[in-house]
Amino acid sequence: MSRAGDEAALPGYGWLFPLADGRVNLGLGGVPHRRHGATDLRATFQQWVTRLPGDWKLDESAAASPLRSAALPMGLNRRPQYRDGLLVVGDSAGMVSPWSGEGIAQAMEAGEIAADAVTLALTRPPGTRREQALLHYPAEVDRRWRAHYRLGNLVAEQVFARYGYRPLLNPAVMGSKATTRLLARLFAHLRS
Ligand SMILES: Cc1cc2nc3c(=O)[nH]c(=O)nc-3n(C[C@H](O)[C@H](O)[C@H](O)COP(=O)(O)OP(=O)(O)OC[C@H]3O[C@@H](n4cnc5c(N)ncnc54)[C@H](O)[C@@H]3O)c2cc1C
Numbered sequence: 001m002s003r004a005g006d007e008a009a010l011p012g013y014g015w016l017f018p019l020a021d022g023r024v025n026l027g028l029g030g031v032p033h034r035r036h037g038a039t040d041l042r043a044t045f046q047q048w049v050t051r052l053p054g055d056w057k058l059d060e061s062a063a064a065s066p067l068r069s070a071a072l073p074m075g076l077n078r079r080p081q082y083r084d085g086l087l088v089v090g091d092s093a094g095m096v097s098p099w100s101g102e103g104i105a106q107a108m109e110a111g112e113i114a115a116d117a118v119t120l121a122l123t124r125p126p127g128t129r130r131e132q133a134l135l136h137y138p139a140e141v142d143r144r145w146r147a148h149y150r151l152g153n154l155v156a157e158q159v160f161a162r163y164g165y166r167p168l169l170n171p172a173v174m175g176s177k178a179t180t181r182l183l184a185r186l187f188a189h190l191r192s
Pocket of ligand 1: 102
């Protein structure tokens with residue numbers, strides 16, 4: 001997170017989403033590092049807010065609710081995805097991509113896989129064969145995403161948590177067509 005000028009870049013990803021009623025959702029996210037701990041997101045958030053244009057009036061006195069935080073369930077870190085007749089999709093199954101922090105497409109795709117599994121299961125009588133149809137759901141999620149997310153978890157831990165996304169903006173990386181194409185595929189969750 002940086003701005004042109006003399007202010008140092010801040011760690012993390014800041015957002016300002018407009019809401020329908022004229023208010024905005026303002027927040028900051030970061031990747032914690034196992035050994036070095038998390039960035040002080042509250043302090044960074046305050047620093048960032050002070051850098052926003054004053055006439056936007058986005059200081060704490062204008063806040064509609066207190067500052068709250070939560071972890072993004074990421075990199076398939078919520079398991080199991082199926083047990084005892086319950087299938088979980090999207091954030092409840094930790095499907096946010098460790099590459100990009102995105103999870104909408106994965107939640108929708110997982111919903112489709114889960115719906116197919118349930119539809120098939122309901123054509124079968126209760127028992128082992130029905131259970132097998134439902135167990136197809138976590139197996140298919142693993143088949144589609146596990147390797148991609150494992151690599152993403154590793155890169156998030158070793159690179160993004162330590163240095164943010166700045167190493168990727170290096171001219172040597174950005175100047176290579178093959179590298180940018182590969183990164184685009186990894187970030188956009190493309191398999192082909
Ligand atoms: C700041 C931020 C920015 C993001 N930006 C992007 C982005 O640009 N692109 C992207 O792909 N992803 C983005 N994500 C991630 C993305 O929002 C989630 O991965 C995605 O919405 C997950 O979908 P979901 O259906 O699993 O959960 P959700 O979209 O959270 O849907 C769950 C729904 O269940 C409802 N609910 C909860 N409890 C109950 C209950 N007890 N009874 C009834 N309803 C209930 C909630 O109100 C909610 O509507 C972002 C996340 C954050 C926090």
